[in-house]
Amino acid sequence: MLELTVSPGEVEAVVQGSRVTPYQVTVRIRAFSTSEWDAVLDVVSAQIGRVAALLDGELPPEVVDDVHAAGLDLLPGAGEILTNCSCPDFAVPCKHSAAVCYLIADSLDDDPFALLLLRGRRKDELLSALRARRSTPDPAIPIRTPPPAGIPAKAAFDKAHAGEIPVPPRPLGSPGSPAAVRVLDPPRSSGVDVRDLVSLATDAARRAWEFASGDGDGGLALTFQQDLARRAAILLGTPELADLAHRAGVPARQLTSWAVAWREAGPGGLAVTIDEPTDVDPQSLAEALEALPGATTQANRVTRGKTQLRLGQDNLWYHFTQHFNDWTLTSPPSPDPQDLL
Template sequence: MSPAGRRTSGDWWSDETEENHRPPAARGRGSRRGFGQTWWGRAWVDALEHRAALDPGRLSRGRSYARRGAVGQMDVAPGLVMAAVQGSRAVPYTVTVRVPRFRRDDWERVLDAIAAQIGRTAALLDGELPPEVVSDVAAAGLDLLPGAGEIQPRCSCPDWGDPCKHAAAVCYLVADALDKDPFTLLRLRGKSRADVLSALRARRTPGPGSSAGPSAGLAGSSAEGVVARDAYAGASEPRPELPAPPLPPERPGHPVTVAFDPPPESGIDPEVLRALATAAAHRAWQLATATPGDPDHEGEADA
């Protein structure tokens, strides 16, 4: 006898016909769009398909459900994704996808590793998630992207697969959420954008009596600073003339060599990056040394 609430084999077969299998609210769509348009979205999909140890067949059917628009409103909370998915029945199924959150001491290690790289901290404070953050977290002995067994999908449907097609659809649409907001990845691990940025700002500005931290040199002698307008308003003596701008160098400079190449998951070719930087330096030198009437000067004016 089948367990209570579970479909019999006959019911299962009738629901798995092509017409019944397709979500009623989404029939006729079926566009084969991809998932993950940014590096962090693609990294999630790669972790989902190659590292999370989920059933590849169910993932394939989940992609079809996601493309057909079967997933409704999706909510992301620390360690948890929830969504309603329209299956072959009239009432949508409830899907939850859990990802283990970092512990408090784990987060301290992660934030210390990120704050040690001034460029990474500046990018995050500007709302960007540089791909090197994955390497920073790995250096702290943790993994930002989920590994085998870390994605735990559950669904209210009778299918006991891991995952079922409804849960797999939600897993893929997490990539869309990451494309819109890369901080979703950090939120899944337990901290919101505001929490992460607040912790990084605290590490940039040493407290009273503390010695220099990872970015203390940027803080200056005063944490609060002085508004430029107020500083100039009280000046009693004439302000000095602005100094003449320095002359350009005799030849184009060479871009600074970065200490580490971009991580493989970023999709950035370091050789192409260096070539672009070299070309930009050469073009900047041409513009700096051009005089009115030169083709370079005229071309820049037209642009």
């Protein structure tokens, strides 16, 4: 091997064969597009440890996983390597091209950044882009003003004795997402998926905010089914709902019905959705029968065609519509069934 030059998407080599004139060998792999590199940098820049290592001139092996998380492969796969040689050998690859590929592998061990160069980014370009991302706030992580410093305990005690009980400062104006889980991956040996960690941490932050702001008890008194329905209501319309259903051991269609009921009417809507028909005083159904002439009754349910009214234990009426043999809650409840039709 007389010469080996690595450039974005290409390696050029001069190989001395059996003839006097050396052969020109070119090895090409596809360089990532600008948008693909943006996706890679977004993933890598969210990992503080990765960025620190890269800025120190090291390429952590985990960067390969980061690139894969962006939907790409840093290491070229079969059929992705194209070779060309000026020798008369018709083999693909010829022995000169094969030798160059082996030497490329050796050079990558000596300088791992050469692999990034092959994919289209020079080391200085990569580090500059990472520095720019670390210095620019992530729009997904809202910037919060620092909370009030509070009142020293001694001052609060003195005011309490003077009849001036200080009002504790309210929490932030809206729930946020813990920034740490967005930039720190769980240990690889833990088996915890980073998406699950972000989801659980964000949910915990939301519940803590509700509790601290007085807008609820943070869901501390919820049953398993209620908490599952609450979480599913947040995921309505996303693929994550089906994944939650699988993890909880509940059919996805059933969990979707629970989620809709929770969104429309909270615990009362979920209860009237889940509970079996409950006997009530027939006189209690009179208003619903007037609202739905010709309807049939079963316990606390009044049904006509694909419309059903259910009387909950809270003495409120709930409106359901039938879709593919499933009854789905369609609106908040009302004490007057006529208001639901």
